[in-house]
Amino acid sequence: AQSVAQPEDQVNVAEGNPLTVKCTYSVSGNPYLFWYVQYPNRGLQFLLKYITGDNLVKGSYGFEAEFNKSQTSFHLKKPSALVSDSALYFCAVRASNTGGFKTIFGAGTRLFVKA
Amino acid sequence: DAGVIQSPRHEVTEMGQEVTLRCKPISGHDYLFWYRQTMMRGLELLIYFNNNVPIDDSGMPEDRFSAKMPNASFSTLKIQPSEPRDSAVYFCASSPHREPPYEQYFGPGTRLTVT
Numbered sequence: 032a033q034s035v036a037q038p039e040d041q042v043n044v045a046e047g048n049p050l051t052v053k054c055t056y057s058v059s060g061n062p063y064l065f066w067y068v069q070y071p072n073r074g075l076q077f078l079l080k081y082i083t084g085d086n087l088v089k090g091s092y093g094f095e096a097e098f099n100k101s102q103t104s105f106h107l108k109k110p111s112a113l114v115s116d117s118a119l120y121f122c123a124v125r126a127s128n129t130g131g132f133k134t135i136f137g138a139g140t141r142l143f144v145k146a
Numbered sequence: 147d148a149g150v151i152q153s154p155r156h157e158v159t160e161m162g163q164e165v166t167l168r169c170k171p172i173s174g175h176d177y178l179f180w181y182r183q184t185m186m187r188g189l190e191l192l193i194y195f196n197n198n199v200p201i202d203d204s205g206m207p208e209d210r211f212s213a214k215m216p217n218a219s220f221s222t223l224k225i226q227p228s229e230p231r232d233s234a235v236y237f238c239a240s241s242p243h244r245e246p247p248y249e250q251y252f253g254p255g256t257r258l259t260v261t
Contacts, residue, residue, distance in 0.1 A: 063247040074150070074237055074252030075189075082247055121189065125247060132177060132241070133202060134250065136189040 033058045035137035052107040054122030064105040065123040112144045150253035158259045164226040167256045169238030177241040184234045228260045
C-alpha cells in the first residue's frame with residue numbers, strides 16, 4: 032500500500048534562512064512524487080514533481096526538492112525563505128506501476144516564516 | 147482559463163438535509179477527483195472519474211455519499227442525509243491525462259457545515 036509521512040506538523044524558520052520540509056514515502060515500484068502548497072481558504076496549488084531522471088527537481092517560487100531513492104525521501108527545500116512562503120505544504124505519492132491514478136497525500140506540514 | 151470552479155463556496159445546512167456540491171473541471175481534462183479535508187483525517191480521496199466514468203470510489207465513506215459526472219464539464223457530490231460529521235472542506239480537482247504523470251489542479255473548495 033502507498034503511504035506518505037510528513038514527520039513535522041510545523042516548521043519554523045526565519046526569513047532569509049534556508050528551509051526544509053521533510054517527506055518520506057512508501058510505494059511499490061517507482062514513485063511519482065509531488066509537492067503542493069495550500070494558502071488559507073484556498074485549494075492546493077502544485078509546486079513541483081519528480082517523475083524520473085535528475086534527483087533534484089526545481090519548481091515554482093524558488094522551491095526545489097531532492098529525490099533520494101535509498102532513503103525513500105523527497106524533501107522540499109528553498110535556499111532563502113520569505114514570509115509569504117508561510118502556508119501548509121503537502122507531499123504526495125502515486126505509484127507508477129499501477130493502472131490507477133490514486134495519489135496519496137501526506138498530512139501536511141505548516142511552514143511559518145518569521146520576519 | 148478559469149481553473150476548476152466549485153459551488154457553493156460555503157454551505158450551512160441542518161442534519162438530515164440533502165447537500166449537493168458542484169464542480170466544473172478545467173476544459174480538456176480527462177480526470178476529475180473529489181477530496182474531503184478535515185483537521186482529523188487530512189486530505190482524503192473520495193472518488194475519481196476518467197472520461198466521466200467512475201474509476202475508484204473506495205474512499206466514499208458511506209452510502210449517503212454519491213457522485214455523478216453526467217458530462218465532461220460537470221460533476222456533483224451529493225450527501226443525503228447529511229450529518230454533523232460530514233462537516234469538512236470538499237475539494238474538486240482535475241488533471242489532463244494519466245501519462246506522463248500530470249499534477250492535479252484544485253478548485254477553491256466548498257466549506258460544508260452541518261449543524
